[in-house]
Amino acid sequence: MTLEEFLRALFTTGQATVVGQLDPFTPADLHQATLLLQEAYAEDKLHLPHTAPPFSAEAALWAAQVLYRAVQLTLLRDLDDTAVRASLTHYPNPINPAVVYSADLTLRYLPDLLHLAKGLAPADVLVTRLRELAQHWPFSFGGPEPAAPQQLEPVLGHPALRAAYADRIIEARNLVRAQQAETAILIREALGHYAAELWPEFN
Numbered sequence: 001m002t003l004e005e006f007l008r009a010l011f012t013t014g015q016a017t018v019v020g021q022l023d024p025f026t027p028a029d030l031h032q033a034t035l036l037l038q039e040a041y042a043e044d045k046l047h048l049p050h051t052a053p054p055f056s057a058e059a060a061l062w063a064a065q066v067l068y069r070a071v072q073l074t075l076l077r078d079l080d081d082t083a084v085r086a087s088l089t090h091y092p093n094p095i096n097p098a099v100v101y102s103a104d105l106t107l108r109y110l111p112d113l114l115h116l117a118k119g120l121a122p123a124d125v126l127v128t129r130l131r132e133l134a135q136h137w138p139f140s141f142g143g144p145e146p147a148a149p150q151q152l153e154p155v156l157g158h159p160a161l162r163a164a165y166a167d168r169i170i171e172a173r174n175l176v177r178a179q180q181a182e183t184a185i186l187i188r189e190a191l192g193h194y195a196a197e198l199w200p201e202f203n
Contacts, residue, residue, distance in 0.1 A: 004032040006068050010109070011040055018072045022087060025065065034061050040105050049167075050160035053097035062091055063103035066133070067110060073126050074117050081125045088129045090136065095151075097158035100139050107133075107140035114141075139165055142172045146180050156182060166190045170199065178202050 001009075001017050003025050010016040025033075037060040045052035069087040091099065114130040138147035139155045155161045166186040169177045178187045179202070191198050 002026075002029045002032075003064060003068055004029055004036055006071075007033055007036050007040075007064055007106070010106075011036070016071065018068060018075070020072075020076065022069070022072060022076075022083070030061060033064055037061065037064060037102075037105060041102060044105060045101075048160045049163040052160050053101045053158055056098040056102040058093070059091065059099040060102040060105055062089075063106045067106045067113075070110060070113055070126070070130065074113060077124075084125045084129055088126075088133065090133075095136070095154055097154050097161055100137070100154050100158075100161060103137065104140045107137050110134075111141050111143070138177075139168075142168065142174050142177065144174075144176055146176055147182075149182055152182050156186075162186060163190070173199065173201070175201055 001019055006016045006018060034057050038055055038057065041052075041055045041060065066088055073084055073087060091103070093099070110130060110133065114127065114134065117124065117127050117130060134141035134143055135145075135148060136151055138151050139161060155165050163186075166183065167190065168174075169183065169187060170190060177183060178199075187199075187202060188195065191202070195202060
């Protein structure tokens with residue numbers, strides 16, 4: 001299954017299949033995947049409060065490849081640490097709002113994969129690598145840990161991402177993230193006068 005086919009199935013059915021070997025993606029496949037990601041961005045941004053950040057093809061394509069490889073690595077349990085780290089690379093350029101939102105088109109699926117990987121082998125290098133990614137992408141990964149303030153800067157500095165991040169925290173009832181100094185005021189603003197009724201634990 002190509003990356004483009006993987007993404008199309010993921011976006012339309014929520015399910016996807018990967019091949020059983022770490023073959024390189026072809027230029028034609030990467031091109032088609034980029035076009036599909038741009039379509040997904042155009043649809044997804046309609047549901048954002050405020051104006052979405054611009055599309056970053058580079059970030060979207062990087063994240064899509066990371067997700068594809070992470071699914072493969074969850075299934076291929078016999079690969080060594082070097083193969084895992086080579087397949088799940090960190091984003092190579094500065095992270096800004098466009099990068100955060102474009103990468104989130106597929107990174108939002110990684111928390112479920114991390115949960116699955118932890119159940120299969122909690123001490124595995126794949127779990128460690130996914131946790132490292134989670135620390136760098138707090139908009140896409142909720143998690144029980146506080147988000148690093150420096151990683152939150154591109155999120156909280158953009159109106160659409162800031163509002164969407166608050167909504168995600170409230171929906172997940174993530175009290176750890178909600179009570180961080182950087183985000184607590186956002187949660188209070190989002191809940192308004194109904195905080196006690198909507199989220200008594202936070203209030």
